[in-house]
Amino acid sequence: MTPLIQRCCDDLVDNIKKQSEGDSVIDMKEIASGFTMDVICSTAFGMQVNSQTEKDNQFVSYARRAMRTQVKAIFFLICMTFPFMKSIMTALFETPQFGGTEHFFKKVVSDILKDRNSSKIHRDFIQIVTEDSSTNDKSEDTEVHQGSSRFHSRALTEDEIAVNSLIFFSAGFDTTSISVSFSAYCLARYPDLQDKLIEEIDRTLGKEIPTHDIVMKMEYLDLFVSEVLRLYAPSTRFFREAREDVSINGWLIPKDADVTVCVYALHRDPEYWPDPDTFDPERFTEENKAKRHPYAYLPFGIGPRICVGMRLALLETKMAIVYMLQNFKFVTCHETEIPVIFEKGFLLRAENGIKLKVTQR
Numbered sequence: 253m254t255p256l257i258q259r260c261c262d263d264l265v266d267n268i269k270k271q272s273e274g275d276s277v278i279d280m281k282e283i284a285s286g287f288t289m290d291v292i293c294s295t296a297f298g299m300q301v302n303s304q305t306e307k308d309n310q311f312v313s314y315a316r317r318a319m320r321t322q323v324k325a326i327f328f329l330i331c332m333t334f335p336f337m338k339s340i341m342t343a344l345f346e347t348p349q350f351g352g353t354e355h356f357f358k359k360v361v362s363d364i365l366k367d368r369n370s371s372k373i374h375r376d377f378i379q380i381v382t383e384d385s386s387t388n389d390k391s392e393d394t395e396v397h398q399g400s401s402r403f404h405s406r407a408l409t410e411d412e413i414a415v416n417s418l419i420f421f422s423a424g425f426d427t428t429s430i431s432v433s434f435s436a437y438c439l440a441r442y443p444d445l446q447d448k449l450i451e452e453i454d455r456t457l458g459k460e461i462p463t464h465d466i467v468m469k470m471e472y473l474d475l476f477v478s479e480v481l482r483l484y485a486p487s488t489r490f491f492r493e494a495r496e497d498v499s500i501n502g503w504l505i506p507k508d509a510d511v512t513v514c515v516y517a518l519h520r521d522p523e524y525w526p527d528p529d530t531f532d533p534e535r536f537t538e539e540n541k542a543k544r545h546p547y548a549y550l551p552f553g554i555g556p557r558i559c560v561g562m563r564l565a566l567l568e569t570k571m572a573i574v575y576m577l578q579n580f581k582f583v584t585c586h587e588t589e590i591p592v593i594f595e596k597g598f599l600l601r602a603e604n605g606i607k608l609k610v611t612q613r
């Protein structure tokens with residue numbers, strides 16, 4: 253999927269150039285959101301929507317409306333407070349009054365599948381799962397053994413492909429936009445660290461086109477992004493259900509209880525993170541990581557339900573940083589909010605945007 257991301261990165265650089273003309277203040281929250289919309293549309297649906305350049309794309313405006321924070325916040329609040337309401341709320345949210353997101357995505361996927369020409373190579377999520385579906389039987393479950401795991405496997409139906417694309421879309425769009433925008437914020441806030449990163453990029457790449465392998469091998473970039481995802485973990489929490497009664501530090505968690513893991517609090521706990529509010533990428537050197545409890549850092553969750561988009565998200569975030577720093581330096585300005593005020597909600601969004609200035613390199 254790297255070529256798809258590279259194309260979106262080119263548009264990202266052009267967009268920043270345009271928006272910052274005449275020393276204007278840019279809003280990295282807006283800019284990053286256009287970028288990640290483009291990436292998820294091309295990597296999930298094979299659609300080139302150019303939301304960074306064309307503001308009135310029909311798919312983008314519908315998708316943004318469907319992902320509206322307020323509507324989702326009400327949905328989450330009710331489901332978390334009254335778990336038994338989950339199925340009623342899900343049915344209600346599929347009515348046209350609430351956007352009918354699922355129907356919309358089913359239609360999009362069905363149209364894409366109809367239009368697909370088998371001679372053309374697509375490198376997106378839909379292609380991967382449809383190839384699998386065309387070679388496997390959709391009706392029959394086969395038992396698969398993989399290491400110690402055992403599960404039933406069958407090909408996905410068209411509806412299942414559509415709904416999984418929707419999950420892919422909603423889980424991968426806002427989260428990555430937050431990691432890209434807060435990366436720019438941290439670059440501007442800590443100019444010495446920005447220079448260190450620029451030095452690494454210049455040394456390994458210069459003005460060459462960033463590739464997957466080079467970007468993923470950059471050591472300081474990895475430390476930097478890890479620290480961004482500690483202080484600004486896009487998902488402030490994730491959830492589990494207790495499979496049996498368990499006692500932890502004298503607290504009984506009864507079987508079937510809903511358990512929320514508060515990533516935001518965990519990542520700022522002074523027991524694991526000395527001086528937790530200080531931005532310090534060195535916390536993630538191999539030596540320092542080895543001294544810490546492995547579950548003290550969970551931006552992507554952990555275990556069998558760990559984020560499936562983790563590698564894509566890291567690649568996308570790192571690619572965006574490299575492309576941006578090959579062209580610009582970020583600086584804070586009068587309009588930069590320090591510290592950033594967060595929106596209330598499940599995701600760690602900046603309430604008033606992330607206002608920065610850039611200088612050309």
Ligand code: HEM
Nearest residue numbers: 423424427428431487490552553554557558559560561565
């Ligand atoms: C920086 C970006 C991202 C962050 C911080 C993030 C974080 C998370 C977290 C915390 C979970 C819950 C894991 C758990 O319960 O253990 C999760 C699940 C998930 N994420 Fe991400 N995510 C990101 C990007 C993406 C992307 C780009 C995609 C897809 C393209 C994606 C798809 C998913 C899916 C499908 C799940 C559900 C997995 C399951 O339940 O088995 N995420 N993510």
